[in-house]
Amino acid sequence: MKAVELRNVTKVYKTKYYEVVALRNVNLEVELGEFIAVMGPSGSGKSTLLNLVGCLDKPTKGEVIIKGKRTIDLSDRELTKLRRDEIGFIFQQYNLVPTLTVEENIELPMVFKGVSKEMRERRVKELAEKLGIYDLLERKPAELSGGQQQRVAIARALANKPSILLCDEPTGNLDSKSGEMVMEAIREMNEEGVTVILVTHDETLKRYAERIVKLRDGMIVDVSPDGS
Amino acid sequence: MYLQMALRNLGRAKVRSILAAIGVIIGVTAIASIGIFGESLKNAVLENFKDLANEVIISPSRTHGYTVIDERTLMKIEKAPYIAEIIPVKSAAAEITSKKRTISTVYGLDEDDAREMFKAESGRISFNGRCVVGKMLAEALELRVGSKIYVNGKLFKVSAILEAEGARFDINPNYAVIISQEDFDKIFGDGYDMIIVKVKSIEDVSKFKEYVESSVNYKEKVVDVFEMKSILERIEKAFAQINLFLMAIAGVSLLVAGVSILNVMLMSTIERTKEIGILRAIGAQRSDVLKIFLYEALILGVFGSVIGACLSFVAGYGITSLIVGKTEYVFSLSSALYAFFGLFFGIFTALISGLYPAYRASKLDPIVALRFE
Ligand SMILES: Nc1ncnc2c1ncn2[C@@H]1O[C@H](COP(=O)(O)OP(=O)(O)OP(=O)(O)O)[C@@H](O)[C@H]1O
Ligand SMILES: [Mg+2]
Numbered sequence: 177m178k179a180v181e182l183r184n185v186t187k188v189y190k191t192k193y194y195e196v197v198a199l200r201n202v203n204l205e206v207e208l209g210e211f212i213a214v215m216g217p218s219g220s221g222k223s224t225l226l227n228l229v230g231c232l233d234k235p236t237k238g239e240v241i242i243k244g245k246r247t248i249d250l251s252d253r254e255l256t257k258l259r260r261d262e263i264g265f266i267f268q269q270y271n272l273v274p275t276l277t278v279e280e281n282i283e284l285p286m287v288f289k290g291v292s293k294e295m296r297e298r299r300v301k302e303l304a305e306k307l308g309i310y311d312l313l314e315r316k317p318a319e320l321s322g323g324q325q326q327r328v329a330i331a332r333a334l335a336n337k338p339s340i341l342l343c344d345e346p347t348g349n350l351d352s353k354s355g356e357m358v359m360e361a362i363r364e365m366n367e368e369g370v371t372v373i374l375v376t377h378d379e380t381l382k383r384y385a386e387r388i389v390k391l392r393d394g395m396i397v398d399v400s401p402d403g404s
Numbered sequence: 405m406y407l408q409m410a411l412r413n414l415g416r417a418k419v420r421s422i423l424a425a426i427g428v429i430i431g432v433t434a435i436a437s438i439g440i441f442g443e444s445l446k447n448a449v450l451e452n453f454k455d456l457a458n459e460v461i462i463s464p465s466r467t468h469g470y471t472v473i474d475e476r477t478l479m480k481i482e483k484a485p486y487i488a489e490i491i492p493v494k495s496a497a498a499e500i501t502s503k504k505r506t507i508s509t510v511y512g513l514d515e516d517d518a519r520e521m522f523k524a525e526s527g528r529i530s531f532n533g534r535c536v537v538g539k540m541l542a543e544a545l546e547l548r549v550g551s552k553i554y555v556n557g558k559l560f561k562v563s564a565i566l567e568a569e570g571a572r573f574d575i576n577p578n579y580a581v582i583i584s585q586e587d588f589d590k591i592f593g594d595g596y597d598m599i600i601v602k603v604k605s606i607e608d609v610s611k612f613k614e615y616v617e618s619s620v621n622y623k624e625k626v627v628d629v630f631e632m633k634s635i636l637e638r639i640e641k642a643f644a645q646i647n648l649f650l651m652a653i654a655g656v657s658l659l660v661a662g663v664s665i666l667n668v669m670l671m672s673t674i675e676r677t678k679e680i681g682i683l684r685a686i687g688a689q690r691s692d693v694l695k696i697f698l699y700e701a702l703i704l705g706v707f708g709s710v711i712g713a714c715l716s717f718v719a720g721y722g723i724t725s726l727i728v729g730k731t732e733y734v735f736s737l738s739s740a741l742y743a744f745f746g747l748f749f750g751i752f753t754a755l756i757s758g759l760y761p762a763y764r765a766s767k768l769d770p771i772v773a774l775r776f777e
Binding site: 274286333 | 405683689
């Protein structure tokens with residue numbers, strides 16, 4: 177079984193006045209445990225691709241298959257369940273819930289899953305230690321640096337032990353040092369078997385990936401193994 | 405956790421949340437305190453009629469051709485065991501003449517009964533060729549103690565003028581002449597037109613009624629038995645309706661509170677669109693989002709309603725002491741019931757108002773929500 181398969185995927189955004197073809201006939205397979213980077217200029221469809229893989233959206237044409245399941249066949253409820261249990265999101269803007277503490281933010285996906293309080297606390301501890309944010313658990317997101325927030329976001333993404341980690345420019349708002357720490361954390365998770373799809377502009381991140389997918393105008397123009 | 409999230413979100417927009425809760429407080433207080441006031445008013449009014457509840461009025465069954473109750477029937481009724489007091493009454497309309505002339509009611513009463521039932525404003529109640537006149541009739545005919553009047557041509561001297569009476573259901577003396585039963589018989593003939601019976605306790609009312617039915621009415625319906633209790637029941641019902649109407653008016657303020665919660669929650673869902681997108685992306689079902697927002701409405705509702713319910717006792721006490729004057733009924737079970745009713749309605753309103761914003765939040769498309777800034 178592949179982690180992710182895209183077959184002839186086309187995504188068209190329709191607004192009142194115009195149509196945008198964000199993805200055009202994209203085919204892509206990602207193996208379990210693989211680390212791939214998706215690169216390309218702004219507007220090339222990187223985020224769109226990630227949203228489709230992340231079960232936040234369905235393709236206009238073609239099919240997206242996540243761990244053997246065709247997303248077009250699934251209801252909103254089933255898609256949400258897939259997101260909750262199999263997929264972790266990391267966003268450029270961290271997207272932590274501002275009213276909740278770090279600990280509660282990390283707990284949240286487990287709350288949605290119905291995990292017991294005791295189990296949640298154990299998992300939070302485990303992740304916090306791994307990501308070096310143990311001392312921050314009681315704080316609110318606004319009291320953290322960007323790099324700290326992003327590591328909390330990684331912990332949250334991993335809370336339910338997903339098999340796929342989707343990162344949309346996770347280092348985009350970070351200085352190079354915190355960016356590196358975040359990338360190291362992601363690499364570590366990948367080494368533990370999590371499939372990683374990383375969207376980035378940053379050429380220097382190429383070295384983390386096993387494969388690089390280049391997008392332009394919604395089409396894959398090049399797939400190359402890590403050159404560096 | 406959802407509860408905590410809801411609490412903190414309310415805390416994030418404190419002023420707004422407090423204002424919305426104040427709306428609920430006012431609404432609940434208005435409804436419950438008016439309910440409490442109405443109940444106190446009803447009790448205070450009914451208290452005036454308390455004696456009436458034991459009263460039964462027996463009248464000739466006109467539908468069966470009886471225009472009077474005869475002496476034999478009266479004697480049968482007098483034998484009933486439940487009676488505390490029995491007053492046979494004769495009444496008729498007659499032409500009254502003094503300097504002026506009018507038609508009015510004439511009652512034939514036993515002198516002792518009359519003394520017990522009425523108070524003289526001037527003079528002394530005594531019959532025996534004399535009569536007693538009600539306040540309004542006395543004014544209309546310009547009568548004083550000692551004046552002479554003719555009842556259907558027969559001369560009487562006024563021995564007393566009665567105090568004006570409030571509303572009564574049995575005998576209304578205000579516009580009447582009262583004479584002795586012997587004099588009445590001479591003018592109008594035998595028989596009684598009404599028997600007023602007071603039974604010993606309210607439970608005896610129906611027993612007494614049964615007794616009359618089986619001892620007097622066994623062959624044919626000779627008399628009609630009317631329980632004053634039924635009038636009280638009707639008064640009570642009328643009060644309940646008025647109360648409901650007043651509470652409905654107060655309910656408008658709760659409606660306004662509902663709209664304000666709706667507004668607060670709608671603003672909150674719009675401001676938190678992005679957050680909703682995040683929650684959905686990390687695995688929150690629509691029902692989870694719905695719950696989080698409904699909790700907020702519920703908290704506003706419970707908070708406002710509990711305070712409102714407590715305040716309603718204070719407000720109810722205030723209005724009641726201002727308008728009714730008697731506050732002994734304010735702290736009673738029925739008041740607690742009204743407070744509870746207000747509480748329930750407040751929470752219910754808050755939930756209903758929260759439903760639409762919560763539903764809207766849960767229906768947001770996660771990608772659209774995530775892109776929202
Ligand atoms: N919800 C939407 N409605 C309309 N058009 C959209 C929507 N989302 C994306 N697009 C359009 O689809 C195209 C691809 O967008 P996408 O966000 O995937 O680009 P991207 O590669 O992630 O760009 P960037 O590097 O700037 O984030 C763009 O032209 C964008 O304007
Ligand atoms: Mg993008």
